[in-house]
Amino acid sequence: MAPEDIQAISTDWLKGIEVASSMGDVMSFVDHFLSDGWFRDLLCFSWDHRTLSGLENIRRFLSEVVDGKSRLEYSSLRDFKIDDHTINAPSPFKLPGSQGIEGIQGAFTFSITNPAALGRGFFRLAQDSDGKWKALTLFTNMQDLIGYEESLGNQHGLYEGRKITWEEDVDAKFRAIEADPTVLIIGGGQTGLMCAARLRMLGIRTLVIEKDARVGDCWRQRYPNLTLHTPAYQSSILYSPYPTNFPKYIPKGKFANFLESYAVDQELCIWLSSTITSIPIYESSSATWTVEVQRGEQKVILNPKHLVLATGSGGPHIPTWSGMDGFQGALYHSDFHKDAEQFRGKRVIVVGAGNASGDICQDFVAHGAAEVTLVQRNATCVVSSAAMEKTRFRPLYPNNTPIEEVDFRSNSMPLAFLLQVTKSGGIEHMKMLDKELHDGLRKAGFNLTWEVSPGSGEVGIEGFLFSRFGSRTMLDIGCGELIIEGRVKVKQGQDIGHFDKDGITFKDGSKLSADVIVLATGNEPVMKTARALLGDEITDRLLPPEVWGLDSEGELNQVFRPSGHPGLWFAMGPFGTARFLSKHLGLQILARELGIA
Incomplete structure (x- = not known):
């Protein structure tokens, strides 16, 4: 045409x-x-x-x-x-x-x-x-x-009459925020920081509290070989693209350091080593919260109008099986995997078949484990990084394209319609690109699926992301090859019977012996984290059924939108979600402060 x-x-x-x-x-x-x-x-x-x-x-x-x-x-x-x-x-x-x-x-x-x-x-x-x-x-x-557009701040770097310096200006703003924050963000990971940066640009006084001692520690403390599983050009942070000489898949330590510098560059007011010590109280008459914060050795009472929970995907989910206490080897959740080298020459079982499982299996193989066995309890949606690059990342994020324009076009697509298109055959090309990988995995006994539930239609990795926050998916960056080569063995383990001192016995009578068992079994629902933080009375007022997942219309439950409780918001999701929807969170908060919502 x-x-x-x-x-x-x-x-x-x-x-x-x-x-x-x-x-x-x-x-x-x-x-x-x-x-x-x-x-x-x-x-x-x-x-x-x-x-x-x-x-x-x-x-x-x-x-x-x-x-x-x-x-x-x-x-x-x-x-x-x-x-x-x-x-x-x-x-x-x-x-x-x-x-x-x-x-x-x-x-x-x-x-x-x-x-x-x-x-x-x-x-x-x-x-x-x-x-x-x-x-x-x-x-x-x-x-x-109109009249409240994002401010670009002092673009000249010169202050009136040159009576104050940039440092003095930032210090004065921080003191004003700490004295009377309008928004309190709980969690200083990438989503919390992007929300804080967005709110600052909208002129909203925002304080971030982070339990760790440094910005980025939520990444530094994870397993050693972790990198971002999405390319840098797709995973950039709001307002701040990565340097052009950054690696395509950024290692966790480098990313943590970038977040730390981002917090400084964006002039974000953050209290580190700070936690909420009691259940926050909401006063309807004043539309404010009373929040008690332990900041180092000091206890501080804050009265923000809005709480934003940017606490990530929840704590480790640790299933219980009989006999776990009797296992005589090392047993821990993948969130606590630190050092595969200490288990050189040992037999390893990794329970789970998602991204963390794949990374940790690779780590054990690289550090000379005698035997590594992956126990798969459910079929997994596996997509290679190369196939994602060809079909999803590079077509959506062409070179030299402003990421804001890409985010806008991507978010213009109704999520439920996107899944409908995918079910009609939208993942066939991706599956074709990964045919050799998938054939090899099946031959090795690894079960594959593209359906979130049997018979629901093939929605691929996007469907698992929207409905399960990516659970039961593996964006393969090398573990698949190790499985095909037999360097990582696969055991189907839907029916784990019990643990004993030597390993795991399955209900069919088969047994795996091990010196180390790692539970790569995912994380708890966000609502569980919210209940522990906010208590039953507040949590029971939240919109069911959960934070994340799609509602009946196809919008994400509670994320960057009303939660069901006044002054309470949830912020989570992949990089693109936080980059784009942080603006909508800011506009909703701003409208409430202006009395026009």
Whole structure:
């Protein structure tokens, strides 16, 4: 299709939907969608994240009454303009899968009347049976509240009258934050730090508390051979790309040091070696929390208006089997794996078949363990790093492309629709690329799956990420080859019977003897961490069933959106999720502080 035709079709469709929006005409607005179209809205029509599929659901949502008007009329999106100046200018697209859906996609900008805000959208148009161009997907996204846009700070580095230095300015800001933080972030890992950086740019006083002695210790303290499993260009931190000479897969220590420098560079106010010592109390009348923090030897009472839990994926999940106390070798969870060298020449069992299991098996092989056996309790979704690079990472993140533009386009896709496309054959190319790896793993007795549950459809690694936070997946960076070569043996162990002094006995009577058993059995649900921190009364008010996973519409449960309890937020997820949705967390908090939410 010629560029001028793409432009004309995009402009014509956009003009039509703008007229419908400005007039508050719900039926006309909905008529611009295909019958099976999807609409994803982040904060433009409600202070939440919503995904609607099908004309009736879209119509019902936009018809809901807000202050005596329909949502469409109340929000009153206007001033639609094609975004011609970025990589997201109108262009052709074709989705993978058996349906072979293709059409035209592109970004546009608009303004929002209530509240006064600026927005940006993304459309994917396809032809209906009559040849008319209509929306397969439409994304509307709040960018900024007018008058409260992200501040670039003092870009000159010169202070009024040169009476103060940069150091004095930062110190004064830190003292103001510590005296009266609006937001308290619990957890100083990459997600907590990105949220703090975003909130700072929105002018919101934010204090981070971190239990460890240094920023980055949550990575330094993990197993020695850990690297990021996603490439650096996809895993960058908000506002701060990695140096161009960084390795493609960043080692944990280097990444930890980068986080430490990031906290300094972004001027984040952080209390280290600090923990909450009692259950926080929420005062409805003042809409504030009372939080007691142990900061080193000092106890401090804080009264923030918002708590953000950025505590990661929960503590180690340690199953219990009879006889574990009687095992005479070393037994520990993968979170506590430190030194494979001390077990050189020993027999090792690793229970679990995900990313941590693969890394730790590699570590033991590299350090001369006599025998390494991986016990697989459930089938695993295995994708090689090379296949991910060819099908997911590099196509989405081309060289020299602003990552903000990539994040915007990626998040414009409704998650439930993405899984629907994947189920229709969207992972076939990836599976083909990994055919030799998968055939070798099966031959070695390793069970594979691409379904989160039997018969639910092949959703691949994205489906496991959205529903299980990546549990039961392995992004293979070398363990697969060790399994195929027989240097890591595989034992199917759905039915572990009991432990004894020498190892593990299975219910079928078979036995594995070992000197070391590592439980690479994942982490506890975030809600369990929240309950331990917040107590039953607060946790029972949170939206069920769990933090993370997809709700009935296909949005992530509670993450970067209302939790069910006022002033309480959850922040977690992969790098791209935190980079993008940290803005939406900030806008929701800012709107509440302005009294317009």
